[in-house]
Amino acid sequence: xxxxxxxxxxxxxxxxxxxxxxxxxxxxxxxxxxxxxxxxxxxxxxxxxxxxxxxxxxxxxxxxxxxxxxxxxxxxxxxxxxxxxxxxxxxxxxxxxxxxxxxxxxxxxxxxxxx
Amino acid sequence: xxxxxxxxxxxxxxxxxxxxxxxxxxxxxxxxxxxxxxxxxxxxxxxxxxxxxxxxxxxxxxxxxxxxxxxxxxxxxxxxxxxxxxxxxxxxxxxxxxxxxxxxxxxxxx
Numbered sequence: 372x373x374x375x376x377x378x379x380x381x382x383x384x385x386x387x388x389x390x391x392x393x394x395x396x397x398x399x400x401x402x403x404x405x406x407x408x409x410x411x412x413x414x415x416x417x418x419x420x421x422x423x424x425x426x427x428x429x430x431x432x433x434x435x436x437x438x439x440x441x442x443x444x445x446x447x448x449x450x451x452x453x454x455x456x457x458x459x460x461x462x463x464x465x466x467x468x469x470x471x472x473x474x475x476x477x478x479x480x481x482x483x484x485x486x
Numbered sequence: 487x488x489x490x491x492x493x494x495x496x497x498x499x500x501x502x503x504x505x506x507x508x509x510x511x512x513x514x515x516x517x518x519x520x521x522x523x524x525x526x527x528x529x530x531x532x533x534x535x536x537x538x539x540x541x542x543x544x545x546x547x548x549x550x551x552x553x554x555x556x557x558x559x560x561x562x563x564x565x566x567x568x569x570x571x572x573x574x575x576x577x578x579x580x581x582x583x584x585x586x587x588x589x590x591x592x593x594x595x596x
Contacts, residue, residue: 421582472582474535
């Protein structure tokens with residue numbers, strides 16, 4: 372089945388130690404997104420890629436970076452994780468139909484703990 | 487004002503009853519509207535898109551009121567398996583970016 376895969380599902384890192392979360396998709400969608408979701412909060416968009424074009428949200432901290440080496444893969448790098456970065460990180464994909472927004476397909480998420 | 491506002495609840499619903507809730511959105515230029523379902527500690531999944539004419543999918547009915555900028559979801563004959571958080575989702579400025587509400591938490595009680 373076509374899907375969005377995230378690895379690892381659970382990640383524990385130390386305060387200040389860089390960490391990378393990965394996402395892959397078999398849907399061949401051209402748009403990929405990274406969201407941060409904290410407990411009882413709405414998913415918050417960090418950035419997205421439209422093909423290879425990177426689009427950062429204005430309020431995303433510089434501590435968060437992303438890479439998309441090809442259509443299938445996208446990475447989230449947290450350069451110096453703080454305690455406040457502990458959250459669920461969700462990767463999503465969508466097609467771009469040229470019209471308004473299409474459905475987004477989410478991966479299962481990576482739950483990040485910072486010690 | 488937040489882009490999407492929802493009353494988080496929880497909404498405690500007896501099994502078999504009907505529950506309805508609204509969400510309001512601030513951007514009058516939004517063109518795409520969705521309800522997503524999110525189970526505890528899982529990812530959001532699309533429940534249904536919301537069309538201007540309103541739409542129904544089994545026990546679920548969604549309505550859009552552009553003039554008042556709100557979207558509603560009604561669940562009839564609630565099942566225990568309907569217990570989840572229902573996220574109201576609106577696109578931003580007519581593009582691919584989505585704004586999510588905090589969700590309406592529904593707990594169906596036997």
